[in-house]
Amino acid sequence: MEGFVALYIFMLAAVTGYEIISKVPVILHTPLMSGSNFVHGIVLVGAMVALGHAEGTVQIVIGFAAVLLAAGNAVGGYVVTERMLEMFKSSKDKKENK
Amino acid sequence: MMDFIIQATYFIGALLFILGLKQMSSPVTARRGIIWAGIGMVMAVLITYFHHEIHHNYIWMTVAIAIGGVIAYISGKKVAMTDMPQMIALYNGMGGGAAAAIAAVELVKQEPMSFTIQSLAVVGALIGTVAFSGSLIAFAKLQGIMRGVIRFPMQQWTNALVFVLAATLGLAIVLSGTQYAMATLIMFFVLALLFGVMMTIPIGGADMPVVISLYNALTGLAVGFEGFVLGNPAMMIAGIVVGSAGTLLTQLMAKAMNRPISNVLFSNFGDAGSGEAAAVKGSMKEIDATDVAVMMAFAEKVIIVPGYGMAVAQAQHKVWELTKLLQEKGVTVKFAIHPVAGRMPGHMNVLLAEAGVPYDIIYDLDEINDEFPTTDVVLVIGANDVVNPAARNDPNSPIYGMPILNVDYAKNVIVVKRGKGTGFSGIENQLFFADNTRMLYGDAQAVANELVASLKEL
Numbered sequence: 354m355e356g357f358v359a360l361y362i363f364m365l366a367a368v369t370g371y372e373i374i375s376k377v378p379v380i381l382h383t384p385l386m387s388g389s390n391f392v393h394g395i396v397l398v399g400a401m402v403a404l405g406h407a408e409g410t411v412q413i414v415i416g417f418a419a420v421l422l423a424a425g426n427a428v429g430g431y432v433v434t435e436r437m438l439e440m441f442k443s444s445k446d447k448k449e450n451k
Numbered sequence: 452m453m454d455f456i457i458q459a460t461y462f463i464g465a466l467l468f469i470l471g472l473k474q475m476s477s478p479v480t481a482r483r484g485i486i487w488a489g490i491g492m493v494m495a496v497l498i499t500y501f502h503h504e505i506h507h508n509y510i511w512m513t514v515a516i517a518i519g520g521v522i523a524y525i526s527g528k529k530v531a532m533t534d535m536p537q538m539i540a541l542y543n544g545m546g547g548g549a550a551a552a553i554a555a556v557e558l559v560k561q562e563p564m565s566f567t568i569q570s571l572a573v574v575g576a577l578i579g580t581v582a583f584s585g586s587l588i589a590f591a592k593l594q595g596i597m598r599g600v601i602r603f604p605m606q607q608w609t610n611a612l613v614f615v616l617a618a619t620l621g622l623a624i625v626l627s628g629t630q631y632a633m634a635t636l637i638m639f640f641v642l643a644l645l646f647g648v649m650m651t652i653p654i655g656g657a658d659m660p661v662v663i664s665l666y667n668a669l670t671g672l673a674v675g676f677e678g679f680v681l682g683n684p685a686m687m688i689a690g691i692v693v694g695s696a697g698t699l700l701t702q703l704m705a706k707a708m709n710r711p712i713s714n715v716l717f718s719n720f721g722d723a724g725s726g727e728a729a730a731v732k733g734s735m736k737e738i739d740a741t742d743v744a745v746m747m748a749f750a751e752k753v754i755i756v757p758g759y760g761m762a763v764a765q766a767q768h769k770v771w772e773l774t775k776l777l778q779e780k781g782v783t784v785k786f787a788i789h790p791v792a793g794r795m796p797g798h799m800n801v802l803l804a805e806a807g808v809p810y811d812i813i814y815d816l817d818e819i820n821d822e823f824p825t826t827d828v829v830l831v832i833g834a835n836d837v838v839n840p841a842a843r844n845d846p847n848s849p850i851y852g853m854p855i856l857n858v859d860y861a862k863n864v865i866v867v868k869r870g871k872g873t874g875f876s877g878i879e880n881q882l883f884f885a886d887n888t889r890m891l892y893g894d895a896q897a898v899a900n901e902l903v904a905s906l907k908e909l
Contacts, residue, residue, distance in 0.1 A: 356567060359679055359687070362684065362687055362688060362691070363675070363687070363691055366675070366687065366688045366690075366691035366692045366695070367691055367692075367694070367695040368695070369469055369692050369695075370472075370671075370691065370692035370693065370694065370695030370696035370697075370699070371695045371696065371699050373469070373472050373473050373476060373692070373696055374476070374696040374699045374700055375699065377475075377476040378476075378477075378478070381475065381476060381477075381478060381481060381797060381800075382700065382703075382704075382795070382797035383535065383536075383795045383797035383798055383800070383801050384475065384481060384797070384801070385472070385475050385476060385696075385700070386539060386663070386664055386667055386697070386700060386795065387535070387539050388471070388472060388475045388484065388485055388488065389472060389667060389671065389692075389693045389696050389697055389700075390539050390542055390543050390546070390667050390670075390693075391485070391488060391489075391492075392468050392471075392472060392488055392671075392689050392692070392693050393543075393546050393667075393670050393671045393674045393689060393690055393693045394492060394542075394546060395464070395468070395492065395495060395674065395685055395686050395689040395690070396546050396549045396550050396553070396670075396674040396677070396686065396690070397492075397496055397516070397549070398461075398495050398496060398499045398683060398685060398686060399549075399550075399553050399674070399677055399678060399681050399683055399686050400549050400552065400553055401496070401499045401500070401502070401505065401512055402499065402502055402504050402505060402681055402683065403552070403553045403556040403557065403681070404505075404508050404511060404512050404515070404556070405502065405504060405505025405506060405507065405508055405509075405512065406504050406505060406506055407508060407556055408560070411559060412556050412559055412560065413508060413511065415552050415555045415556050415559065416508070416511075416552070416556050417511050417515050418515075418548070418549075418552050419548075419549045419552030419553050419555075419556065420511075420512055420515035420516060420519065420549075421515040421516075421518055421519040422519065422545040422546070422548045422549040422552065423519070423545070423546065423549035424515060424516040424517075424518075424519030424520045424523065425519040425520070425522060425523040425542060425545040426523075426542050426543070426545040426546035426549060427492055427496075427520075427523075428519070428520040428523040428524050428527070429523030429524070429526065429527045429538065429541070429542035429545070430539075430542045430543075430546075431485065431488075431489050431492070431527075432523065432524055432527030432528055433527045433530065433535060433538055433539065433542070434485045435482075435485055435486075435489075436527070436528070436532075437532075437535065437801055438475075438481045438482045438484075438485055439482070440532075440801065440804045440805045
């Protein structure tokens with residue numbers, strides 16, 4: 354990746370992250386932290402590439418660990434975030450039914 | 452052609468992550484947000500199987516995804532709502548570990564990389580490893596596997612030394628191109644692991660929200676950096692977005708506790724005050740659940756202040772039942788939530804939402820603090836430091852300056868507490884000794900049960 358293009362991506366992504374969170378009500382802080390925890394589970398893609406071109410036992414073992422950990426991050430992050438947000442929905446529906 | 456499809460999929464994935472996170476910032480669209488992000492993730496992962504840099508190990512890859520995924524799925528489905536913070540810490544640590552492992556695979560190869568790429572690989576490895584071991588310690592602490600805080604003389608200097616050593620080895624690896632010894636690389640990772648552990652063990656449970664949020668941001672950064680190393684835009688964007696969002700969230704939390712982040716990390720709870728904390732005068736006065744029920748039933752306005760004690764006892768459903776009974780009797784009931792009540796920001800909101808408490812009777816610190824003087828009864832359930840008046844009037848107290856809920860201004864304060872000891876932070880609470888405070892001892896769930904039963908008899 355060319356140096357300056359990478360730098361631009363870095364800058365724009367950082368601003369985006371900052372903007373997204375600055376408007377979040379306190380009530381959603383935990384689910385959002387959990388949601389962003391899920392999003393960095395994209396590390397799974399990199400872990401797959403790392404394992405996919407790993408040579409020899411040492412690299413394969415480390416690559417295997419990377420994929421396993423990353424899959425845990427992505428799946429676990431999704432499940433707990435979804436469960437938390439599910440409850441928000443039910444509480445809102447109850448209110449609407451009144 | 453395949454490469455184009457892969458890049459296009461990553462682009463759509465990154466877009467879905469950003470839009471998903473955006474939607475998660477409003478209660479109305481939050482559920483759709485996580486689903487969008489989930490679709491982005493599945494797309495990006497599936498298309499990666501066709502990535503041109505992947506030559507072999509497809510079976511190992513699939514096996515690892517299956518094992519990691521199934522374990523995480525089951526644990527994520529089974530965990531109680533009250534244990535969410537440590538699960539997030541655990542999954543976050545796994546992500547940090549994965550980022551560090553990617554760097555390890557690339558560095559073990561000892562193939563030539565550009566100076567910039569090699570620097571990013573090493574820095575990402577350092578950050579990811581610290582997030583990994585630090586998050587695991589945070590998990591162990593919140594899960595109760597590891598109790599208390601560990602402190603020893605010259606701790607900060609020792610930690611700094613470990614960090615400097617790790618950073619020096621990292622620098623040596625970057626400067627030596629492909630000529631570094633395997634032993635150097637191994638020592639680098641060992642020291643980084645050690646630093647994550649040592650940085651986290653002196654931090655008390657009350658500060659864990661800030662720490663978990665910080666490690667979440669660090670993992671994001673590490674993922675972003677390794678994304679640069681692999682030339683993977685989806686990882687770069689998602690990682691950096693999380694890194695910056697997480698940093699801001701960490702700052703918001705630290706601000707709510709009126710403690711700079713450096714203070715959370717490098718000075719321990721209990722160290723901040725220089726002089727002796729003011730001696731506590733008076734005595735704690737006990738009260739029965741029956742009397743409390745009567746008091747609340749004939750009050751005009753009741754404010755409930757939940758804390759970690761309510762979470763531990765799983766008392767949120769009973770508390771909501773209690774609230775409904777009071778509402779039937781014409782009592783105005785409100786919930787006051789301190790930003791750092793519980794172990795994560797918004798922790799209490801999640802639990803109350805689970806029990807079915809509507810949003811419009813739940814208030815933030817700023818919204819409700821002026822209402823305490825006109826409140827008849829405040830029911831503090833398992834909260835301690837966030838209602839300690841010492842934060843307002845004792846400059847020697849370690850929590851001096853932290854914004855608190857001014858419950859002591861209310862006409863009557865009932866504190867539901869398991870025992871007579873000090874709370875998580877070990878700080879004596881002046882509120883418990885105040886003239887208008889009565890102590891109602893017992894597990895929050897049991898107490899809420901008794902209150903409900905007594906109210907029904909009235």
